[in-house]
Amino acid sequence: MAEFVRLQRHGAIALIVIDNPPVNALSQPVRQGLCQAFQAAEADPEVRAVTLVCAGNTFIAGADIKEFGQPPQAPSLPEVVSLIENSQTPSVAVIHGTALGGGLEVALGCHYRIARADARVGLPEVKLGLLPGAGGTQRLPRLAGVEQALEMIVGGQPIGAAEALEQHIVDQLFEGDPVEAGLAYAQRLLDEGRGPRRTGELSVPGTDSAELIAARHAEVARRTPGLFAPLRCIAAVEAATRLPLAEGLARERELFAECLDSPQRGALVHAFFAERQAGKIDDLAPGVEPRPIRTAAVIGGGTMGVGIALCFANAGVPVKLLEINEEALQRALQRARETYAASVRRGSLSEQAMEQRLALVKGVTDYAALADADLVIEAVFEDMAVKQQVFERLDAVCKPGAILASNTSSLDLNQIAAFTRRPEDVVGLHFFSPANVMRLLEVVRGEKTSQEVLATAMAIGKRLKKVAVVVGVCDGFVGNRMLFQYGREAEFLLEEGATPQQVDGALRTFGMAMGPFAVRDLSGLDIGQAIRKRQRAILPAQLEFPTVADRLCAAGMLGQKTGVGYYRYEPGNRTPLDNPALAPMLEAASREKGLERKTLDERYIVERCLFALVNEGAKILEEGIAQRASDIDVIYLNGYGFPAFRGGPMYYADSLGLDKVLARVRELHARCGDWWQPAPLLERLAAEGRTFSQWQAARLQSERSTRSAP
Structure with missing residues (x-):
């Protein structure tokens, strides 16, 4: 037997x-x-x-x-x-x-x-x-x-x-x-x-x-x-x-x-193992234990802040939700109730469970009420001056050992941590909207974040039933840094002759959950505009930016929130329709760049967008912003609608062959400029005939050998 x-x-x-x-x-x-x-x-x-x-x-x-x-x-x-x-x-x-x-x-x-x-x-x-x-x-x-x-x-x-x-x-x-x-x-x-x-x-x-x-x-x-x-x-x-x-x-x-x-089976198995691997912190010292998190607090009662608060309520953790005044607080609490009520109407939540969870969410308007919180997450406007005000106040009122977290999607976490006298207790917890639905959580490790705080952040992710992935500090971290490259190339395609429908359609056919322009209309074009303004001020002057989004913002066309953006929307309906005001904007953008508009084929559209992701992902890996190529895949599968049956952008590049990807990147570099500077890691692996997966496995083996050496 x-x-x-x-x-x-x-x-x-x-x-x-x-x-x-x-x-x-x-x-x-x-x-x-x-x-x-x-x-x-x-x-x-x-x-x-x-x-x-x-x-x-x-x-x-x-x-x-x-x-x-x-x-x-x-x-x-x-x-x-x-x-x-x-x-x-x-x-x-x-x-x-x-x-x-x-x-x-x-x-x-x-x-x-x-x-x-x-x-x-x-x-x-x-x-x-x-x-x-x-x-x-x-x-x-x-x-x-x-x-x-x-x-x-x-x-x-x-x-x-x-x-x-x-x-x-x-x-x-x-x-x-x-x-x-x-x-x-x-x-x-x-x-x-x-x-x-x-x-x-x-x-x-x-x-x-x-x-x-x-x-x-x-x-x-x-x-x-x-x-x-x-x-x-x-x-x-x-x-x-x-x-x-x-x-x-x-x-x-x-x-x-x-x-x-089927190749899809290999991609889906890769995604399965990648998600299991993502929860591991490669250099975490043995014996590091997470801090107990019995109570939490969230600063900001907007859509994101309320969603984060509901994550804790769903996990049975009491959470305080802070807003600037009573009126704003009541709006936030009503938003929480309406979110749960929608689940009740769908039959996915009982009335009793709704009331039990709402009882865990306590609204407050005074920072002093956060003095006993084990974890506080800031979810306010994406502006460094606003973040500074919040973290200085949290530093003053929160108890020793409390974890201070920022939900920033792109700002410098090290600068945020420096606003406190305890940078070792500061970590990034980048939730994705809607926070109570989306599985991905980027855990941003600052240069002074302690190992104990990092381990606690990953434990929090597991407790909230999120897929938590450790990332380093840079503009946009992993997901949004890569997304900027993807979205920029999609906009350049509009200047070359494509329409939003063509670009979105090609990428949906590839398997993306939504096309880039439908996504931008959903989130609001004004959000991207704020990021573009900041990047134009800090990036090299020779880098050229597309201008179609700027034209839409100047015309007050901000997407679904205004009823028109890249697409037009009927009241109460999210179905994207043709925006007749866009065509002259596209023509003007092409003329301004001296481009003759032409028909673009679907393969070119897909490669132009996806290879921008891959090239930037290779740079991120070499810089150590991501621990593993598979972590990048997990981020894109769980936060950005990348099709699971493709395995993620880095796995997809491996399946195509990095030599083929590099050849196209070099071609685009010669024609489109320095945005397409090939990543050194991509060049090296292509020359060696290796894949990102093989590079990751070799590096992991090397680290294990180093740790086990006497």
């Missing part, structure tokens, strides 16, 4: 226990152990039922990530699940914690399933560019029907135990100890004389599956164009409606192999 699987006898019941900490992943030894345990139970004439449970805090939470990308080792998971289902001895899977991916497929192979009331089940493989490959697409529709199976397999989101019971995925809910509940249920099976009930022998319920499948196919093609795995998931579920189990399983394996060979 494999060391991670135990077989115990309880009278006529065989208890099989998986014990593979921390999440009972389906490693090869676990798969082997399951086969041996079920075979031993089957061979024992005194065993009349089998109970499958897991030790620790969860049922099987999925595949073993250590085996990702490795050659398959026998027994395969489909073989394990088939062996369990074909057993002549009735079996019950006892689910607690989570049963995800292969874990749920193992449970579906068992003849009966019970779940603790707080458990969750799901098939999230689509998020890694795959589909369930051990019978999940064939067995789940036979239990829950086509509509629910499509929702879980194509959407990839887990469901709670109560819904799983309602959908016939599990047979009963229980409270308390899984072993006791599992043995009791197995005894009941024996008492009632029930034998095996094989999911694979059931028929798919319902008769309108063709219509459901066609509708879901059309929806996926419309909402996520270019994605490979979701359409294969649909095809696999369709096979369950038309084929007997054996043929359906064979079709599932064919479709699984197609997904496995």
Whole structure:
């Protein structure tokens, strides 16, 4: 018997226990152990039922990530699940914690399933560019029907135990100890004389599956164009409606192999591991512990400040929200209530939960009320003089050991920290709007930020369920510094002959969630104008700036807030329409630069914008502003709408070949000027035939060797 699987006898019941900490992943030894345990139970004439449970805090939470990308080792998971289902001895899977991916497929192979009331089940493989490959697409529709199976397999989101019971995925809910509940249920099976009930022998319920499948196919093609795995998931579920189990399983394996060979699968797996790696601070000394954060405060009750306050309330942390006067404070508190009320209307939050969370948000107008806060986050106007006033006052009133954080998106955190007598306690916490929705959190490390404060900031991110990434201090940090290059090139394309619709359309086809001009209209063109004015004052004079945005701002066309920007908007409608006033502005901008407007092809538009991201990302890496190339990918995947199936800008460049990227960068440098000065790291890696990923791995190995040296 494999060391991670135990077989115990309880009278006529065989208890099989998986014990593979921390999440009972389906490693090869676990798969082997399951086969041996079920075979031993089957061979024992005194065993009349089998109970499958897991030790620790969860049922099987999925595949073993250590085996990702490795050659398959026998027994395969489909073989394990088939062996369990074909057993002549009735079996019950006892689910607690989570049963995800292969874990749920193992449970579906068992003849009966019970779940603790707080458990969750799901098939999230689509998020890694795959589909369930051990019978999940064939067995789940036979239990829950086509509509629910499509929702879980194509959407990839887990469901709670109560819904799983309602959908016939599990047979009963229980409270308390899984072993006791599992043995009791197995005894009941024996008492009632029930034998095996094989999911694979059931028929798919319902008769309108063709219509459901066609509708879901059309929806996926419309909402996520270019994605490979979701359409294969649909095809696999369709096979369950038309084929007997054996043929359906064979079709599932064919479709699984197609997904496995897709470049998108590699990109999504990269994104998965990159997010796990991003939470690690490379040079954090051993033994550094985060400070306890029991209470928080936010300065500024605008959209961003309120969103940040709600993040803490959502996490159960009491938070004070400070505004300059009572009138502004009441507006902020009303904004908080309206935000939660919208969630209640959508059905994603109960009235009771809304009131509980709002009770954690206390409005104040006096800085003295922040004296006991463990963490204070400033979210005021992006102006250094305003930041100075705030931090000088916080320095005066906050207790020793309180962390003072700035939500600045681009200003010099070191200068901000210098406004206090405790720069070691100052850190950047750059949330993205809307803060209560967006997952990304840039944790900005100042030159004097202590390791303890940095570790606390990362712990805060995890507590708020954010994807926290450490970045260094520079203009715009990582995300916005790169975005400036991307947006600038998009504007230059307008001067060369493109329209906002063409640029946005090309980048949406590539997979971006929104085009750059739709994004600017959404956030407001006046925000970018303030940044441009500051950059023009500090950047070298020979660098040329585009002028279309300046013309729009001068005309009072600031985007959705004024009803017109790069696009025009009808009252109460965010659908972008053509702005007839823009065409003469584009013509004037082209004439001023001496450019003859011409038609631009889609590939050129995409490369002009994305290679600007990559080139700047390479500079950021060499400067040490980002710890890893994969951290840059995480930032763009979670904060800037970069398509996950492309892996992020740095991974995408690797997949194209850095020599090809560099050739285009050099061409644009010769034609478009010093904005396109090739990054030395890009030149070096292209010459060596290496990738950003390889450079990152080599640097990590070197650092490990240095740390382990005597």
